[in-house]
Amino acid sequence: MPSSAATLSIVATPIGNLDDMSARAREVLAAADVIAAEDTRHSRRLMSHLGVGTPLISLHEHNESARIDQIIERLAAGEHVALISDAGTPLISDPGYALVAAVRAAGHAVVAVPGPCAVIAALSVAGLPTDRFVFEGFLPSKPGARRARLEALAEEPRTVVCYESSHRIVATAADLAERFGMRQLVLARELTKLHEQSVALAAAELPAWLAADDNRRRGEFVLVIAGAPEPQSRPREISLDALLAELLPLAGTKKAATIAARLTGTARNAAYQRALELAG
Known part of the structure; x- marks a missing residue:
């Protein structure tokens, strides 16, 4: 049912x-009374395909702050507002975080209508x-910052997922190869x-894989x-005394000292002298 x-x-x-596109999402x-869309021209084509005539307003990274009060006023008046991005799930490397936080703070309901998400699609294949993964969004565009970020991620034990554009995939691939x-990695494009x-x-x-075919460098990428x-x-280090204590009841003093010296790196004469002391 609609929200x-x-x-x-x-x-x-x-x-x-x-x-x-799910039937529920359509x-x-x-x-909805109004749809807040990242790019209204792009979204208008989708709405036309779906046969949806709901009015569109823009909400993108440059005007999100200005739109928040307007949308909260609509909600306060009892309207139903839908938020979409150009593709996939809103807020995932797309605008909307500040809006959702403000709407919640104002006491209005926020409902998810789940569906496509490139992060999850790439992980699934x-x-x-x-079971444990981290999402980095787009890596920094500047080479120095990108390499620093990859350096910081190098010791991350969880699977790492990031986006990359066709303009930077070659440079990013070189940085990944070096670091x-x-x-192992998986590159998914044009999901x-x-x-x-x-x-x-x-x-x-x-x-080398990207260089082998120009088409491999086109589209939208998930890494x-x-x-x-x-x-x-x-391995836990064992002291000479502890080792000799285990060996002396099983072997003679000389043999126990020889084995302990070899395993601990102690000089044989020193190990033998210590074995004599421990043997009483």
């Missing part, structure tokens, strides 16, 4: 394939651990679209990177 009045509905829209958009080497593709390979192999291997615990 009630005085509610902000967060509505996911397709990331490529328009058939991924119903909510049609019933990557074949990497999904992550043979670490749900006609030329959808995903490939699993080592980070060091990614630049899923294996987490850092858990550090292996160091």
